[in-house]
Amino acid sequence: MFQVKAHVLLKEQIAPGIYTLRFFCREIASRAKPGQFIHVKCGENRNFILRRPFSIHRILGPDTFEILFKVVGKGTSCLAQLHPHEILDIIGPMGNGFTIDDGLKSTILVAGGMGIAPLVSLIEEIDLQRIRLYILQGAATRERLLYFMYLKRIARKIFLATEDGSIGHKGLVTDLLHVAIKECKPDCIYACGPEEMLKEVAEISSEFEIPAQVSMERRMGCGIGACLSCVCETRDGYKRVCVDGPVFDATEIVW
Amino acid sequence: MKPDLSIDLAGIKMKNPVMNASGPFGCGWEYAQFIDLSKLGAIVVKSITLKEQRGNPPPRMCETASGILNSIGLQNKGVDRFVQEDLPYLRNYNVPIIVNVAGGTIDEYVAVCDRLNHVHGISGIELNISCPNVKKGGAIFGSSSRSASKVVTEVRRVTNLPLIVKLTPNVTDIVKIARSVEIAGADGVSLINTLLGMCIDVETFRPELASIIGGLSGPAIKPIAIRMVWQVAQAIDIPIIGMGGIASVKDAIEFFLAGATAIAIGTANLINPQITIEIIRGLEKFLEEKGFEAIWEIVGKVKID
Structure with a gap:
């Protein structure tokens, strides 16, 4: 784990209020794994003091990586104002990422809304390993289905759901999981999205006895495991999302 | 010549007056990735x-x-596992270890301190009579001079280690409490602990924390801490460890001027894990620039006409 001053290379708006931010930072890019995150000091405003955690969105090479964020509060508003060549104080790579077991042949990824963020780097890894990839993607509206065209190209099949029904199934992405599992016969499921969605993924995957890895989200303090702010309840008591997660085996979590 | 930062705090010899505040620093090992703990x-x-103790349900912050x-x-693993699992690691660093002790009853405080008495490698005890998070105990002891002095008296009986008492600011008169723990045998006081507070989410109409009420820390509370350190420094003869919102060298210097012999950094570690070391360096530089030879020369030196 490194605390570094990283250069911003590029900021790109990919949907209304949603941005990618590309960093030049060898220390983190060369070591980061899908599912890990960085802890970002979003400017010098002392009115809000905590760092903000963002999952590693894409690893572009040994020197560069991206995060994906939606503007929701003070921290992300600051990030949205950044320009290339500005410098940010970041710590990373942090936490335990996704595990890709040897011999994995087929997998389903479930992405809910901004939950796509850590899954894109995982998708690239899965694609490299030539594992059969199926994607379930859900969002509020059609415009919020990020990277939909890319995902459609890279996956064997993509199942879509929107809450307003503007494309795909009208409803929640997890409504499609039963059918998808029967059709795709995955060895493993990976999921990131709202906690209700993760809970549903955990239930359905255990029904089919398929291992599932879920990326949890909590408000964080230190991000390095010391302050015990970000705990979630597991079968072995409270665990820290920052260092024991953020990726957990779905059966481990007490929902 | 480099200014002398070393201090003797209630019998604990320290190479500089900067330590972490109990809590967000854990036992220190997470921070060893970023700083050399032996420099503290x-x-x-x-x-x-x-x-x-399992700790409170989330959200916790x-x-x-x-x-x-x-x-x-x-949330902690209890004194026995602390002694077996964490202390051997901490002993590897050439730095005094002060153990913060909490309890729900006087017997519990006494039992923990008694257990620590027989252990090698502990330089002092900081008695947490002020943590606002535990429903019974904690805040109750620190909020009246009678109960504060009772727990200090009982702990004093079983330990010869330097005994520092950490005071809560959630009282009407902190000076009175400070005086009473001094009389009861404390060798030093730490102040301030967090201030009780509450936040409500206006979308859900629910409290932000699962435990409804929590402790406020960070730069927001610093002026309160400075005021209390200054008031207490006028009233007692034992040393003060000042804390509450320190996030820069300037913040730290304010505490010394108000009368603190040492300072502790809590919340700021969450934002910058190297803050303790940066403040040690900054203090040295400040003293050098201002022509002071030792840190004690600025302790309590706020100018009041």
């Missing part, structure tokens, strides 16, 4: 209780204007 004046271990509100609930 002392390490103050997160509150230890007699038995393992939320951000406030220039601060944070937390209610971790003294």
Whole structure:
């Protein structure tokens, strides 16, 4: 784990209020794994003091990586104002990422809304390993289905759901999981999205006895495991999302 | 010549007056990835209780204007596992170890301190009579001079280690409490602990923290801490460890001027894990630039006409 001053290379708006931010930072890019995150000091405003955690969105090479964020509060508003060549104080790579077991042949990824963020780097890894990839993607509206065209190209099949029904199934992405599992016969499921969605993924995957890895989200303090702010309840008591997660085996979590 | 930062704090010899505040620093090992722990004046271990404590349900923390509100609930593995698992690691660093002790009853405080008495490698005890997170105990002891002095008296009986008492600011007269723990045998006082606070989510109409009420810390509380350190410094003869919102060298210097012999950094570690070391360096530089030879030369030197 490194605390570094990283250069911003590029900021790109990919949907209304949603941005990618590309960093030049060898220390983190060369070591980061899908599912890990960085802890970002979003400017010098002392009115809000905590760092903000963002999952590693894409690893572009040994020197560069991206995060994906939606503007929701003070921290992300600051990030949205950044320009290339500005410098940010970041710590990373942090936490335990996704595990890709040897011999994995087929997998389903479930992405809910901004939950796509850590899954894109995982998708690239899965694609490299030539594992059969199926994607379930859900969002509020059609415009919020990020990277939909890319995902459609890279996956064997993509199942879509929107809450307003503007494309795909009208409803929640997890409504499609039963059918998808029967059709795709995955060895493993990976999921990131709202906690209700993760809970549903955990239930359905255990029904089919398929291992599932879920990326949890909590408000964080230190991000390095010391302050015990970000705990979630597991079968072995409270665990820290920052260092024991953020990726957990779905059966481990007490929902 | 480099200014002398070393101090003798209630019999604890420290190479500099900067330590971490008990809590967000854990036992220090997470921070060893970022700093050399042996460069600190002392390490103050997160509150230890007699038995393992699970802590409070999440959410345990939320951000406030220039601060944070937390209610971790003294999650810790209990004194026996601390001694077996964490202390051997901490002993590897050439730095005094101060163990923060919490309890729900006087017997519990006494039992933990008694257990620590027979252990090698502990330089002092910081008695947490002020943690606002535990429903019974904690805040109750620190909020009246009678109960504060009772727990200090009982602990004093079983330990010869330097005994520092950490005071809560959630009282009408902190000076009175400070005086009473001094009389009861404390060798020093730490102040301030967090201030009780509450935040409500206006979308859900629910409190932000699962425990409803939490402790406020961070830069927001610094002026209150400075005021209390200054008031207490006028009234007692034992040394003060000043804390509450320190996030820069300037903040630290304010505490010394108000009368603190040493300072501790809590919340700021969450934002910058190297802050303790940066403040040690900054203090040295400040003294050098101002022509002071030693840190004690600025302690209590606020100019009041």
